[in-house]
Amino acid sequence: MAMWIQAQQLQGDALHQMQALYGQHFPIEVRHYLAQWIESQSWDSVDLDNPGEEAKAKRLLDNLVSELQRKAQLQGGEDGFLLKIKLGHYANQFKSTYDRCPFELVRCIKHILQSEQRLVQEATNASSGVGAQAMDTLSQRHQQINQAFEELRLATQETENELRKLQHSQEYFIIQYQENLRIQAQLSSLSSVPAAERKQRETTLQSKRATVEAWLAREASTLQKYRLDLAEQHQKTLGLLRKQQTLILDEELIQWKRRQQLAGNGGPHEGGLDVLQSWCEKLADLIWQNRQQIRRCEHLTQQLPLPGSIEELLNKLNADITDIISALVTSTFIIEKQPPQVLKTQTKFAATVRLLVGGKLNVHMNPPQVKAVIVSEQQAKALLKNESTHSESSGEILNNNCVMEYHQATCTLSAHFRNMSLKRIKRSDRRGAESVTEEKFTILFESQFSIGGNELVFHVKTLSLPVVVIVHGSQDNNATATVLWDNAFAEPGRVPFVVPDKVLWTQLCEALDMKYKAEMHSGRGLTEDNLVFLAQKAFSSSSNNPEDYRNMTISWAQFNRENLPGRNFTFWQWFDGVVELMKKHLKPHWNDGAILGFVNKQQAQDMLLSKPNGTFLLRFSDSEIGGITIAWVAENPNKQGERLVWNLLPYTTKDFSIRSLADRISDLNHLLFLYPDRAKDEVFSKYYTPPLSKPVDGYVKPQIKQVVPEFTTPNPEPCPGVAFMDQTASSSASHSNSFGVYSTISDTMLDPDGDFDLEDTMDVARHVEELLRRPMANQWSSQQS
DSSP: OHHHHHHTTOOHHHHHHHHTTOBTTBOHHHHHHTHHHHHHSOGGGSOTTOGGGHHHHHHHHHHHHHHHHHHHHHOOHHHHHHHHHHHHHHHHHHHHHHTTOHHHHHHHHHHHHHHHHHHHHHHHHHHHOTTHHHHHHHHHHHHHHHHHHHHHHHHHHHHHHHHHHHHHHHHHHHHHHHHHHHHHHHHHGGGGSOHHHHHHHHHHHHHHHHHHHHHHHHHHHHHHHHHHHHHHHHHHHHHHHHHHHIIIIIIIIHHHHHHHHHHTTTOOOOOOSHHHHHHHHHHHHHHHHHHHHHHHHHHHHHHSOOSSSHHHHHHHHHHHHHHHHHHHHHHTEEEEEOOOSEEETTOEEEEEEEETTTTTTTGGGSOOEEEEEEEEHHHHHHHHTTOOOTTOOSEEEESOEEEOEEETTTTEEEEEEEEEEEEEEOOOOOOTTOOGGGOOEEEEEEEEEEETTTTEEEEEEEEOSOBEEESSGGGHHHHHHHHHHHHHHOOTTOSTTOOOSEEEHHHHHHHHHHHHHHHHTSSOOOOHHHHHHHHHHHHTOOOOOGGGGTTOEEEHHHHHTSBOTTSSSBHHHHHHHHHHHIIIIIHHHHHTTOOOBSOOHHHHHHHHTTSOTTEEEEEEOSSSTTOEEEEEEEEOTTSTTOEEEEEOOOBOHHHHHHSOHHHHHHHOTTOOEETTTEEHHHHHGGGSOOOOOOOBTTBOOEEEEEOOOOSOOSSOOOOTTEEEOOOOOOGGGOEEETTEEEEEEOGGGBOTTSOBOHHHHHHHHHHHHHHHHSOHHHHHHHHHO
8 A cells, every 4th residue: 555655645747647547447446445455466476478377367356356345345324325336336347347358457457556666766766866866867858858749749739720720711712712703704794784784893893803813812922821831830840750759769769678688688677668658659649640730731732722832842741751650650669578588499488569659540440460480690681671581581480470459458559479489490501610509590570550541551570689599408508698798788770680799898797797686686796806706717817906807808709609728618607607506596695695606716715714713615616617615724634733725525506406505504513604704503594404303103204414524534635725625425424313314425425417326325325224223322332433
């Protein structure tokens, strides 16, 4: 209900925009009396592109109707009588309107709530000064556009008034012209009149004719001037329309598309289309009004031809206004929901296209069909050059035709492709070192429709963001690299799908940070130290100074074509491995600040040696994709008084599918403090797995536990100041109690691919079985020995 309370406090234009959201499709009284209930429902959980969720939408509809009926029954007394009737009527209305299309109700309410939230947020930001500079810029831009619309409205109203005056003047001119013809006819008929009478009447008629002809001559000149003045006014209006359309289509809409592209890399959501649609609809309305005025001017000119160049001028105005409306219609056929940019064959995918001016131009009266085909980069280039590519495609998409639907609640005309699937793909010859995951395609959406009673016919097309087609999940990593590079560095108006081969390192840092924050669902992104670590890896550098990398450039080959020195993977493959590991298993720990991650071995040693024994940190493995290791400081068991930094063999996602990071840290008693000085339980205890329950029906459930042997390795692996120890099983650490059996597990039980080694696993199982057969006292004595 909090949103509705705030919405009622809106002022001025924002209040009018909020009120315009409501109507017969959703009365504002329902929003008012059911405010708390409406805001508490999970409207966003309904996927409008998934037909399988229609039952969920139907439940929401039924619940809304029930709530209205309940609210109606609660109304009593004289004051509540009319409200009771109203609410009951609305309940029946919703049932009859949305029972066969419950998705429409959900779409309507989502649109209303999102619009209210946007209006309230804009008003709050404007009053509180949050993001003041950005809001001021946005507000000024919107104010500029709204002022221009007001100028256009006044100009169009003025030309309408002038056109009516011209029409009235021309009608009177025609009447006078007919009167002049009548006088001439009367003069011609005087031959049959007696001479005396004829002379008197002839003098009178000639005088009258002279007066009328003089008036006609003056009025013809005046009409010509009116026509030219009106044409000049239309020229000025068309200039304003072009300027406004350029501002909306070439700036605002292009910026929305750019935000949509960056959202593919994890950037902020591109935002709704409501404001853009309202602007485009205003443009369409004004353009159409001016076009009709120009057509009426042409009709008046044809009705009463006068000497001069007005006919040629009107032809040019008509051609110009047709070009303007054509540009508006073709530019506002857009992809509201992009298809996935990494597209796997034989996998279902969805997309939504929308015609922003469809409702205003009444295209929905005869809803057009939209077709989707996949085309190659070369075919996309040919399309933009208007070269014929009819029926050409680079693959076969199933369920690729969809009729546009008009949603009255939101006044939107959209085509929702819900069940498309790429059946096959035809690849082109690759260039040089280019791999299949560097080849870009695009989904072409096209449709044809007419407006103005078939007066104008449009064939509209729009291209999706670049799509990389894969046939196996193993290609996803490299395909994502291609998409990220394209989304980050594509320039507006480019030739499909040209991107720079080299970019500044700082530009790539922005893209990586955006991707990382999005995957972590956190505001905690990559710090300057993290980015220096990544720069050292990308450029094989040892410099710790961020300024050394600020003007450096990184090429696509360095990013994801050439392996890192001494490794069998690229820079991106390493980074993406980290992202996948964090996203699947370690996101909460990153957001808690428990994982430093981007720290190399030498840095870990320098940081830990100044801390007490048992201090540890978590860092990403340099040698393994998607690996994370624990580094800790402890005494050297082979040399009294010497302290070493130890590193566990890196964990991967397969390890964490067996036992979580928090539980593994809990298992290792020698890990005491998370760097710099936080007790480990303070940080990780909320993620520990609860203790096992008591045995049921005599069965004891075993539990896997991780141990690290005592530091008895005679010769730690040589590395300057650092000792490394692999995780190994220790039979002496196994024990049982009345609540379960705890068996140790180590990563030596996993093969190089992370799968269980059956022989080692059976060894542990036999050991557990042997322990269970022993008397309890014997178990403890064997452990203590």
